[in-house]
Amino acid sequence: MFLLAVSLYFVLACLISWMVLFPSGREFVIAALAGAGARLQQGLGRLARRRRQDLGAWTQTGRASAHGLRDFFAEHYVLCLGGLALLAVPPMLALLLAGKPALNGFDAPTREINPQVAGLLEGEQLVPPPALPPLVFSTPEVQLARPMLVSASRDWALLDSAYAQRLLMAFRIMKEKYGYDMALLEGYRSPERQDTLAAMGSSVTNAAAxxxxxxxGLAADCAFLRDGRLVISERDPWAMRGYQLYGEVAESLGLTWGGRWKMMDFGHTELRQPGVMKK
Known part of the structure; x- marks a missing residue:
C-alpha cells in the first residue's frame, strides 16, 4: 500500500513538472480538457432533445386520449349518464336512510336486554340483603364523597323488579367470586331530589328531573363494605379494583355501567328499557 502511494505521488509529480517545464504539455492538457467539455456538452444536448421529443409524444398521446373520450361520451352519452346514476344512487340512498350518529356517553342508545340473561334470572328470585345502619352512610368520609347521601332512598322495593334481580346477581357474583361485599347507596330518586342534586353542579350530576x-327505578349507585365501613373513593386501590370488576359483572348481566361515560360514575349501573325514558 505504501509503495502504491509513493508510485502515484511520483507519477503526479512528473506530470506537474512536465506541464510546468514544457509548453507542449500544457497545450496537450488544455486540449484534452476542452475536448472532454465539448463531448459532455454534446451528450447533454442530445439528452435534452430526446426529452423534448418524449414530452411532445406524451402531449400528443394525451390530447388524442382526451379527444377519444370526448367523442365516446358524445356518441354514448345516454349510456354514460346511466352508469353514473347507478354508481351515485346507492351511496345517496344509504346516506338518506341512515340514522343520526350516536356518541358514547350518558346519552348512549338504550341497551337491548339479553334474553339469555333474562332467562337465567327468571328462575331464582334473589332477596335483598338486610338494611345497613344509618350511621354507615353518615361518616365524614362518606359525606365528603357523596353529599346528601343520608337522605337517599335505599328501598329495594322501589326498584324495577328486573333491574333489582340483575343488581342482586351482581352483588352475589362480586361476593362469591371476588370477595367484595357491596352496599346500595341510592336507588329510586324522586324528581325533586334529582333537581336538587343537579343544582349542586356537574360534579354531582348533569341530569335534571x-x-x-x-x-x-332502573338505576342505582353502589359501593363496597370493608370492615364494616363504606368505601366509595376511587383513590383507594382496593375500591378501584372492585369498581372495574363490578363494571365487568354488571355489563355481563345486561346493565349499563357508568364507568364508561365521559363523566365516569364507577358505582352507577342502570337498565335501559326501550320507551321508558320518553314517558
Missing part, C-alpha cells in the same frame, strides 16, 4: 333512570 326525569332525565335520569333513577326516577324510573
Amino acid at each position: 326525569f332525565q335520569s333512570w333513577h326516577q324510573y
Whole structure:
C-alpha cells in the first residue's frame, strides 16, 4: 500500500513538472480538457432533445386520449349518464336512510336486554340483603364523597323488579367470586331530589328531573363494605379494583355501567328499557 502511494505521488509529480517545464504539455492538457467539455456538452444536448421529443409524444398521446373520450361520451352519452346514476344512487340512498350518529356517553342508545340473561334470572328470585345502619352512610368520609347521601332512598322495593334481580346477581357474583361485599347507596330518586342534586353542579350530576333512570327505578349507585365501613373513593386501590370488576359483572348481566361515560360514575349501573325514558 505504501509503495502504491509513493508510485502515484511520483507519477503526479512528473506530470506537474512536465506541464510546468514544457509548453507542449500544457497545450496537450488544455486540449484534452476542452475536448472532454465539448463531448459532455454534446451528450447533454442530445439528452435534452430526446426529452423534448418524449414530452411532445406524451402531449400528443394525451390530447388524442382526451379527444377519444370526448367523442365516446358524445356518441354514448345516454349510456354514460346511466352508469353514473347507478354508481351515485346507492351511496345517496344509504346516506338518506341512515340514522343520526350516536356518541358514547350518558346519552348512549338504550341497551337491548339479553334474553339469555333474562332467562337465567327468571328462575331464582334473589332477596335483598338486610338494611345497613344509618350511621354507615353518615361518616365524614362518606359525606365528603357523596353529599346528601343520608337522605337517599335505599328501598329495594322501589326498584324495577328486573333491574333489582340483575343488581342482586351482581352483588352475589362480586361476593362469591371476588370477595367484595357491596352496599346500595341510592336507588329510586324522586324528581325533586334529582333537581336538587343537579343544582349542586356537574360534579354531582348533569341530569335534571326525569332525565335520569333513577326516577324510573332502573338505576342505582353502589359501593363496597370493608370492615364494616363504606368505601366509595376511587383513590383507594382496593375500591378501584372492585369498581372495574363490578363494571365487568354488571355489563355481563345486561346493565349499563357508568364507568364508561365521559363523566365516569364507577358505582352507577342502570337498565335501559326501550320507551321508558320518553314517558
